Amino acid sequence: MAAVSAAGGRGPAPVERWNPPDCGDIDMRIAADGTWFYGGTPIGRPALVKLFASVLTREGARFVLKTPAEKIGITVEDAPFLAVDLAVDDAAAEAGGARVLVFRTNLDDLVRCGDGHDLRFAPGSEPGEVVPYLHVRRGLEARLTRAVFIDLVDLAEEREVEGVRMFGVASGGRFYPMMPAGDLHRASA
DSSP: HHHHHHOOOSOOOOOOGGGEEEEEEEEEEEEETSEEETTTOOOOOOOHHHHHHHTTTETEEEEEOOOOOOOEEEEEESOEEEEEEEEOHHHHTTTSSSEEEEEEETTOOEEETTTTTTTEEEEEESSSOOOEEEETTTTOOOOEHHHHHHHOOOOOOEEEEHHHHHHHHEEEEEEEEEHHHHHHHHHHH
């Protein structure tokens, strides 16, 4: 993560300031595994994928690539990004604040989990299963890979939330409940 941070970069474009005409949809897709496709063919150049990702935004349920001249819709199977690495920044906690979880996406964005970059746990297809997501920017989320989710669960704890004992994780002074602690205990019994 230090290498990504040191590399810098321009970051995402200011798409919120642009109001171009809508030019419809194109045959571009982001697969659930994070692979970007154009015309059914994987886009093999990481720099090109990062360029597209820098102008990606969400308008309601629709994902669009937006430039000052046009916006075009694309298909996203699950989430446009994957969270592929997790680190704990304890510097704030050591200074009397709260620990912060820092995620790296498959496109090398660093996201500090906390207000505005929240974790969300959606119900999975199996009873008791949760699917973890992290808000990256502009309504765009990263789905945590299985390995990162396992690392996250290792950092989890139980806390009382509105009178219910919940299993979740803390970051940036916030607590993100995954599930009622009773459900976790029943699943492990």
